[in-house]
């Protein structure tokens with residue numbers, strides 16, 4: 445495997461080779477390993493990454509169902525972020541529900557030249573007159589930052605004029621090095637302007653699901669399981685998310701963190717301000733779901749609840765494993781590559797393990813070193829100029845609302861046990877000789893496929909068809925190829941069935957990439 449890595453690197457010019465080598469790790473669990481992450485992609489390399497606007501509007505804020513989200517910019521940015529992520533939602537009793545709509549200022553050349561603030565104000569007024577929403581978000585696209593429209597002043601003034609919350613996000617596409625910057629900006633805005641404003645008591649055991657986006661209905665399967673255990677989901681950040689629910693999210697007992705990358709900022713800030721600890725969970729995979737539920741049992745320390753959780757685990761595991769068994773028989777020993785955003789490349793390894801499969805290469809598009817190496821590495825991460833551009837909020841305990849959920853000693857113990865406020869990252873779960881590749885390029889992906897011959901590659905739309913044309917099935921783990929849910933016990937069964945259909949479909953052996961049949965151009969690469 446070391447040779448394979450060296451052969452990839454050899455193809456690059458010296459400077460690029462030096463950079464890319466740091467993003468590739470051959471796992472050796474006997475020693476702590478470091479990986480380079482969250483830095484600029486080398487220009488010219490075909491990356492899977494997206495932009496800051498995608499991370500803020502597309503990922504974190506867009507799924508909130510009862511707010512109007514206005515994209516200030518050219519229509520392409522609005523159209524791109526209009527439901528393509530398959531984040532699902534339902535209207536609440538108050539009827540405020542705008543998920544199917546696409547709101548945009550549709551900037552034109554003259555707005556770029558003379559400024560777009562007037563148009564933005566008009567758009568906010570128009571949206572308000574038609575829909576009377578409870579709150580509005582404004583999202584800046586690249587040109588807005590370049591021409592200097594002051595969206596924050598517009599938000600403040602229009603909020604006063606209309607008497608509703610209007611929150612502006614400076615999430616211009618070029619900010620930061622990937623979507624990740626947009627997550628941080630979105631977390632800051634939500635936390636500063638919306639979370640923790642309504643002190644409405646919640647009954648029973650309550651959690652917020654952080655970093656769960658309800659792709660293909662995942663959040664609803666998680667809710668079903670928690671509900672069976674006797675635990676209520678107070679709010680979800682941000683799949684099927686609700687402005688009203690966020691205002692009282694600080695009243696929940698504990699935060700569950702599914703996607704650490706996109707929402708760890710919120711978890712940390714809520715703990716500092718309101719005293720809510722967080723538990724890293726993974727509801728992808730049968731065993732992973734049970735493990736997550738047991739962490740909750742350990743946190744709540746209630747015998748009746750623990751008993752109920754164990755009962756649910758027993759019943760649900762049995763049913764799921766029975767349903768998975770025939771697929772597992774055909775999948776045992778197969779291998780997978782996993783390249784997804786900032787958390788799924790880790791989470792889905794548990795689900796593949798349930799199917800008897802092995803992940804031999806995995807990588808994130810834009811995660812940070814803590815998502816690979818664990819949070820212990822946080823104090824050692826160098827903050828470069830690209831990250832310094834993104835504001836860190838100064839958060840203090842709220843004088844009235846801070847309520848510790850556990851005494852400090854107990855909290856410390858729970859942390860040492862790996863229950864609260866900790867994340868170990870992806871690499872520790874990957875065995876010797878497996879490969880970790882950060883921000884993989886198309887070239888590296890094709891090369892590794894030829895050398896390691898995986899049975900399936902899980903990735904996104906940018907490389908799906910390249911993979912399939914090479915005769916290897918590809919499963920999109922972003923939008924689930926229009927299917928799902930894959931979370932929880934029932935989701936695992938759906939996934940097993942689909943992976944079996946893909947891998948054990950005989951048609952792949954007949955596929956020949958068009959460029960293999962008749963190359964459009966021929967050439968030779970001479971490396972001196």
Ligand code: CFM
Nearest residue numbers: 657703706784785786787788922
């Ligand atoms: Fe978190 Fe996500 Fe992901 Fe992500 Fe994304 Fe996504 Fe993703 Mo696509 S928030 S990091 S920015 S789990 S949109 S729902 S699938 S890349 S692995």
Ligand code: HCA
Nearest residue numbers: 494498502529904905906922
């Ligand atoms: C995004 C959204 C995306 C893209 C998926 C893909 C998603 O990053 O802007 O590249 O296939 O999940 O929809 O990650």
